[in-house]
Amino acid sequence: MLEQLRDAVLEANLALTAHGLVTLTWGNASGIDRERGLVVIKASGVPYASMSAADLAVVTLDGEVVEGGRPSTDTPTHLALYAAFEELGGVVHTHSTWATAWAQATREIPVLGTTHADFSPFPVPVARELTASEVDAGYEASTGAAIVDAVGDRCTAEVPGVLLPWHGPFAWGATPAAAVENAVTLEQVARVALLTERLRPQPRPIPGPVLAKHFERKHGPRAYYGQR
Template sequence: MLLKDLRTEVLEANLELVKRGLVLYTFGNASGVDREQGLVVIKPSGVDYDDLRPEHMVVTDLNGKIVDGDLKPSSDLDTHTLLYREFAEIGAVVHTHSEFATSFAQAGMEIPALGTTHADYFYGPVPVTAVLSDQAIGGAYVHETGVAIVKRFEGIDPMAIPAVLVAGHAPFAWGKDAHDAAHNAVVLEAVAKMAYKTLLLNPEADGVSQALLDRHYFRKHGAKATYGQ
């Protein structure tokens, strides 16, 4: 089986989204990339998660051309492949319609860095894209979604803020591999829920200071990270 290990990893990431309550029915998808071979493994479109097996994963090239697989790939494939082409350091992408992160996306609001849980994973607010134009929606919509994400990340390190909210749509998250991307998607939903509740309690909440953001983010990330074994 072509890319058996990566297929298994991508399947496990998709199932993690279900386990953590981030997807309903067949909503959502996860993919991973083999940079050496220039190939992407992604969940097939509209297949029940209970029925998914590694052999059901679809393999494409970085332009979305199917290389191996009998099923149609996720309808979000063109967004995933564009992110792989533009964000050279990422190894996997996850897309969900999780409740609280999607609520921020539908409101057209970024998720502010209000506390240290957020700061442990995201070095600043989780940004929201511009609203897609009618022309973009009526054209290559899925590709244009990726274009909007890439444009929003001009000047932002996608590994420092490994998630985005697509305005009026839902979140995408990514990471160094499929497990990491799914993990970031789960944390994204958790911090979105906390931010929602914080803003209900105090709409004027200022969020963490730069010093606290730096302290918590860099203790987990970078050359001088101290968190963990």
């Protein structure tokens, strides 16, 4: 049961380290089996070097643990995202260096080039600050709600990630592997955007036609990028 999903979630967690997005244990990837209503997620505080399928937990959408050790402390955030967005198959959270710098600066990442436009036509948003009572009562679930607010009425394929203020990025996709790919892209977009501002403090925004072209040729109905 869930063997394929477990494999995909284990692979996604290991990919976070391989891509340099994770220091020590700070990150987690999950995946969902929509039919069974079960989420597989990294257990809390587990080191990546020796991670195996046994270090994954299985929880219901209500957060009840069905199998494995204590799930990641961020599990309620993942669950809020799966509940809000039916199309999601995987969710990733990290404290990756460059995206975290933007998060700590509480600044959205502007669309400065085609690398960003290949990923999203919008700036990467910063979720709103939680109130003290939201932090006290269900901090992690409130965090999920704030991310959902930040996506707003846009579709998750156009907003594949969000920054938590003073914290770091969340990213998602149709599968755990796609969520990792979006987390990798968000990190690189964050890095190059910071460097771009060093070279030109107020960068000229990417012209609209080029932005649209890049997003559409990769994700639009007439996409012609990749093997299909």
